[in-house]
Amino acid sequence: MANDPIKPDDVTRVVLDTARGLYARQGYLTTTIKGVASAAGVAPDLVKRYFNNREELFAAALRLPFDPVTSIAKLLNPGIDGLGERLVRWTIDMLDDPEVREQIALMVRDAKSAANVVSTLREFVESVVIDRVAAALRVPDARMRVVLATSYLIGVAGSRYVLRMEPLASASADETVRMVAPAVQSALTASWSN
Known part of the structure; x- marks a missing residue:
């Protein structure tokens, strides 16, 4: 159904896929949580719910096994x-x-x-x-x-x-x-x- 809420797994997948693309195109220092949220079509607060900072987002995007x-x-x-x-x-x-x-x-x-x-x-x-x-x-x-x-x-x-x-x-x-x-x-x- 079109009105079904987005599942957390779907949000993180979209955010991480978007982050990987942005990191690859524009670099680590210029990629922000706000920019990733905007490109992923979600609110920055939603991204911050899963990732406290840019380092955590980058680690998750690369699937680093550590913070x-x-x-x-x-x-x-x-x-x-x-x-x-x-x-x-x-x-x-x-x-x-x-x-x-x-x-x-x-x-x-x-x-x-x-x-x-x-x-x-x-x-x-x-x-x-x-x-x-x-x-x-x-x-x-x-x-x-x-x-x-x-x-x-x-x-x-x-x-x-x-x-x-x-x-x-x-x-x-x-x-x-x-x-x-x-x-x-x-x-x-x-x-x-x-």
Whole structure:
């Protein structure tokens, strides 16, 4: 019947499909809850009923198995010692989830330009991960350190999940963490001479 109320599952599906499209076309920073609601044809309050903020909406759109803001806070809570290992494990755990990889692939396929998707992911990583971790380091070159650590993680992720380079592609999560974590920790905390 035309007058049947929209079911919550239908609303979230429409909102998430709309959000994925907007993120792919216009990026993370310029996609707002209000903009997603408008494009989906629903009230912003309805979207906010399901997603408290842009980070939650993005995480749900990509089917990330965690709340990014809470997860980063948990990674940082124990301190800088061991942060490299925690970051690597968090990254591997996230990307080992086939649904997460599939959502990223869908955004790339649905986007008019892969550059838009890359920009969206960069904006998300910068605002949710890099800026928060850099603030926790409390050193003058913190952003450079976190960008280097993140670059290393992105390279490992690309080699493991996209290029499927062996033996990295078939290494266990524990093996990968054990091999990669020291380099990430070094980028975050090593003394560099001028």
